Amino acid sequence: MLLSEYRIKEFVDELASKSPAPGGGSASALAGAMGISLAxxxxxxxxxxEKFKDREPLLQEILLxxxxxxxxxxxxxxxxxxxxNKVAEVLKMPRExxxxxxxxxxxxxxxxxxxxVIPLTVMEECLKAIRLHEKALGNTTTSALSDLGVGVLCLKAALYGAWLNVKINLNSIKDAKFVEDVEKKARAILKQGTELADGLYQKIEEALA
Incomplete structure (x- = not known):
């Protein structure tokens, strides 16, 4: 059974168990999925x-x-x-x-x-999602501003969580060019995502003041 098909309680119980997977990487992807779901x-x-009739094409674009x-x-x-799990399987390979x-x-x-590469992909998706929150802000009902804020926070957490998972795997890779390229890309995404998320959160908090 796929983790994504677990009930919420089953998933968090599995996350809390002594099994090393699912761990922070899967949790980050889940946080990102929750963040974009709020958008x-x-x-x-x-x-x-009726009030947002002229924004309907944009709303449909956001939803898609x-x-x-x-x-x-x-x-x-x-x-x-x-x-x-693949890494864990390799650890069992003979080395005599x-x-x-x-x-x-x-x-x-x-x-x-x-x-x-997988958590790097999570980072890429989270950046897209944060940009989508930027499109939504100011073009959606103000009664759900707090939900947009929570979405942004979930995505920022997912972004940082995925970054940590990129880093921990890069630390054990011997291919220096691969490590350099992936880290450079991940750092750029982290910077863009963080700056955008922080700016959006600030606007949302000010709007709620």
Missing amino acids: SMVANLTSGK EAKKIKESLVTLIDRDTDAF TEEQKKARSEAMEQALKEAA
């Missing part, structure tokens, strides 16, 4: 209202894009845990002969690269 909720609450991002992040909940050691080392490098 969808706010757009749905606004859609069809949010659905894609949500589905991607839900898939990434499982992909992150699968990637961790030189050939076995080489095969194990190569398999580990590949598994770790995949484990780093």
Whole structure:
């Protein structure tokens, strides 16, 4: 059964268990999925209202894009845990002969690269989602401003959580060029996402004052 198909209580109980997966990576993807779902909720609450009639095309655009991002992040909940499990499987490979050691080392490098790329993808999706909140702010009902704020906070947490998972996997990868490229990309996403999320949160808090 996929993690994304668990009931909420089942998922958090599994997260709380001594099993190392699901862990922070899957939790980050889930936080991101919750964040973008709140943007969808706010757009749905606004859609069809006479006051926002002229914004209807934009609202439909937000809803369509949010659905894609949500589905991607839900898939990434499982992909992150699968990637961790692949690393765990490589650790069980024999290493008695030189050939076995080489095969194990190569398999580990590949598994770790995949484990780093998946949270990087979570970061990319979270940045898209934060930008979608920017589109929604000012074009959706003010009665759900707090929900947009919570969505932004969920996405910022997901962004940082995914960043930590990128980092921990990069620390064990030998391919220096791969590490440099992924870290550079992740840092750029983190900077953009953080600045945008902080700015949106500030605007929302001020609007609620």
